[in-house]
Structure formats: structure tokens, C-alpha cells
Amino acid sequence: MNWLPLCFGRRNHHILFLIVPLSVLVIANVFFEFSLDPSEGNRECVKDLFASSSLDPSALSAVGEIGARYLWLASCIALTVTSVASIAVSWMTIRTCLPRGRFAFATLLALATAISQLAYLQVVPTNLKCVNFDLTLEILRRSSRFSDAFLDQQIQHVAYFVVAVSTVAAIFLLVAATSTVGPPRMTSNTDTERAGIHMAHLRNVLYIGSIMLITGVINMGAWMRWPTALFPAGDANEIIGMALGVTTFWGATFTLTAIAAYVPPALYLRTVALEAFRQDNPNKSLAEQEDWLKVHGLTISPGSQLIPIAAMAGPLIASPLGALLNHVVKQLAE
Numbered sequence: 001m002n003w004l005p006l007c008f009g010r011r012n013h014h015i016l017f018l019i020v021p022l023s024v025l026v027i028a029n030v031f032f033e034f035s036l037d038p039s040e041g042n043r044e045c046v047k048d049l050f051a052s053s054s055l056d057p058s059a060l061s062a063v064g065e066i067g068a069r070y071l072w073l074a075s076c077i078a079l080t081v082t083s084v085a086s087i088a089v090s091w092m093t094i095r096t097c098l099p100r101g102r103f104a105f106a107t108l109l110a111l112a113t114a115i116s117q118l119a120y121l122q123v124v125p126t127n128l129k130c131v132n133f134d135l136t137l138e139i140l141r142r143s144s145r146f147s148d149a150f151l152d153q154q155i156q157h158v159a160y161f162v163v164a165v166s167t168v169a170a171i172f173l174l175v176a177a178t179s180t181v182g183p184p185r186m187t188s189n190t191d192t193e194r195a196g197i198h199m200a201h202l203r204n205v206l207y208i209g210s211i212m213l214i215t216g217v218i219n220m221g222a223w224m225r226w227p228t229a230l231f232p233a234g235d236a237n238e239i240i241g242m243a244l245g246v247t248t249f250w251g252a253t254f255t256l257t258a259i260a261a262y263v264p265p266a267l268y269l270r271t272v273a274l275e276a277f278r279q280d281n282p283n284k285s286l287a288e289q290e291d292w293l294k295v296h297g298l299t300i301s302p303g304s305q306l307i308p309i310a311a312m313a314g315p316l317i318a319s320p321l322g323a324l325l326n327h328v329v330k331q332l333a334e
Contacts, residue, residue, distance in 0.1 A: 014182035015109075017268075021174055021260040028253040029128065036127045065145065068222075068229035075219035076162045082212040083162075083169035089208045090169070090176035093201045097179045106182075110175040114168040121163070131246060132220060133159065139227040139239075159223070166216055173209040177202060177261040181268045195273035199266065203308060206262045210311035213254040217318035221247040247319040254315035262312065 094106050121129060137156070140146055146155075180198040224243035228236035 014178045014180075017178040017181060017261075017264050018174060020264055021177075021257045024253065024257045024260050028249075028256075032131075032249065033127050036131070064229040065226075068226045072219070072222040072226050073158070075215065075222040076158060079162055079212070079215040079219045080165055082208070082215045083165040086169040086208050086212045087165075087172050089204055090172035093176040093205055094172075094179045097198055097201060098182045102179075102182055106175050106179055110172045111168075114171040117167055117171070118164055121167075131242075132224070136224055136227055139230070143227070143230050145230065162219065166212065169212055170209075173205055173212070174261055176205045177209075177265055180205075181265045192273045192276045195269045195276070199269050202262065202265055202269070206258065206308055207311050209261075210258060210314045213258065213315040214318040217247050217251045217254065217315050220250060221319065244319065248316070251316040251319040255312055258312040258315065262308065 090110075091107070095103050098106055137151060140155075141148070141151060180202040221243055224246060225240060228239045228243075231239070
């Protein structure tokens with residue numbers, strides 16, 4: 001690990017750990033953008049959907065639609081709360097793990113990155129925005145059940161607010177994970193003690209981040225499945241299939257991002273602690289070294305990482321879970 005400070009500076013090498021999770025997100029976004037033909041507009045897709053459906057706007061199920069709407073709103077509340085909690089945990093982690101100057105830099109970096117991402121999503125017409133947001137809004141608009149004022153002034157504002165808070169939280173989580181391998185604060189803790197403390201912070205970031213990503217996938221699925229309450233069962237299958245495919249894609253992406261954000265720092269902290277322990281205890285056997293790592297919470301064997309593994313897999317599992325919740329709500333409405 002000695003090459004890290006040499007190639008990026010002793011006090012800033014932790015920023016390198018952002019490269020892996022950000023690369024996963026960039027690759028996923030590129031694949032998603034290339035997966036659709038830009039000439040396939042939402043309006044044409046929605047037009048075909050309504051043309052092939054037996055939907056009668058005058059016979060819509062008010063109970064079913066309201067149930068789907070409130071399922072989405074419930075997921076908005078859950079995502080907002082978990083996002084705010086993620087920002088709080090991330091902020092405390094950055095403050096605890098980095099010196100004051102590095103803490104200010106990391107906080108500004110997270111804010112600047114989040115603002116840039118939100119501005120990009122708002123200004124640039126992308127397939128991500130087209131599929132994940134505009135398509136549902138266009139279906140709701142074409143159903144003639146909702147006024148333009150309701151959709152544009154209320155629903156869009158709620159959706160934009162949730163996206164903004166969750167985006168800020170996601171960036172802060174990534175920065176917090178990298179801060180656990182940053183330059184140490186001026187404390188009396190030894191390298192081994194500090195590695196154990198920072199590993200605990202890294203796991204906390206992973207756990208709260210996974211909860212936020214799970215609620216994010218459920219929120220995405222609830223938004224995309226809202227229009228299914230407007231259509232007969234057979235006609236809604238196309239929307240359900242699309243929603244499942246999109247949420248599975250992003251669930252897999254979020255899981256890979258969580259792995260990329262957790263595993264490299266965990267390996268780094270384990271290596272730092274083990275090297276320090278070996279210098280202080282040169283005669284210890286490999287078995288004794290592993291026992292010491294386990295006692296201090298620094299082991300990364302599969303058996304000891306069941307909870308982190310489950311947390312990282314959570315976003316991928318959330319896609320079918322969201323579909324199940326939607327199905328339950330629809331059954332209750334009927």
C-alpha cells in the first residue's frame with residue numbers, strides 16, 4: 001500500500017478510493033444511456049401503450065390508483081429519512097476520521113459533486129431521466145385523471161426533492177467511506193487502534209448506506225409502477241416488466257457500488273493494522289495474527305462478513321421486494 005501516498009500525496013491518497021465506486025456508477029450510466037435509441041420518445045411509447053390498452057378513463061379504479069400513489073409517497077418518506085440519516089452518519093464519520101483541514105475539503109468536495117450531478121440531471125436530457133421519471137409522468141398525464149397543476153406543481157416537486165436529498169446522501173456516503181483511510185487525526189491512538197475504530201465507522205457507513213439504497217430502489221419501483229393501477233391487469237404487464245427490469249439494473253449497480261466502496265478501504269485498514277501488529281509482535285504465528293484481527297473486528301473472511309455481505313446485496317434484493325409490495329397493495333385495493 002506504500003505506492004498510494006507516493007503517487008497521490010501523503011495527505012490526499014484516500015481520495016483515490018473514490019475512483020472504484022465512481023467508475024462503477026459511470027459505467028452503469030453509460031450502459032443505460034446506450035441501451036435506448038434517443039429517437040424513441042416517451043410520447044410515442046405512451047401513445048402506443050394507450051392505443052393497445054382497453055383502458056377507459058371513466059372507469060378507473062380510484063381505490064387502486066390511490067393505493068399505488070400512497071405507496072410511492074410512503075417510499076418517498078422512507079427514502080428522505082434514510083437519506084438524512086445517511087448524511088448525518090457520513091458527516092460524523094468524515095469529521096471523526098479526518099483532520100480539520102481535510103474534513104472541510106472532503107465536505108466541500110461532496111457538496112460540489114452533488115450540486116454538479118443535480119444540475120446535470122436537471123439540464124441535460126438523458127435516458128436516465130427519460131425512463132426513470134418522465135415516462136411515468138407522461139402516462140399519468142395522458143390518463144386524464146390528474147390535472148397538470150397537480151402533476152407539475154405538487155408531484156414533481158416531491159419527486160425532485162427526494163432525488164436531491166438522496167443524491168447528496170449518496171455522494172456523502174462515498175466520501176465518508178474513503179475518509180476512513182485518510183490521514184489520521186492527531187490523537188494518542190496507535191495505528192492498530194485507529195484501524196479498528198475506522199473499520200467500525202466504515203461498517204456503519206455501509207449499513208446506513210445500504211438501507212438508503214434499498215429504500216431508493218423501492219422508491220424507484222413504486223414511482224414506475226404507479227401507472228399500473230390505471231390499467232387492467234393484462235395491459236399493466238408491460239409497465240410491470242419495464243419497472244422490474246429498470247429497478248433490477250439499478251439494484252445491481254448499487255450493490256456493485258457498495259462493494260466497490262467498502263472492500264478496498266476494508267482491505268487497506270486490515271493491511272495497515274496487520275503491518276503495525278507484526279512490527280510490534282514479530283514472533284506471532286499466522287493463526288495468532290488472524291485471531292488478533294478477529295478480536296479487533298479487522299478480519300474480512302467471508303464467514304465474518306455475513307452481515308456486510310447481506311447489506312451490500314440489499315439493493316439488488318429490493319427490486320423484487322418493491323414489486324411484491326406493489327402487488328400486495330393492488331390486491332388489497334381489489
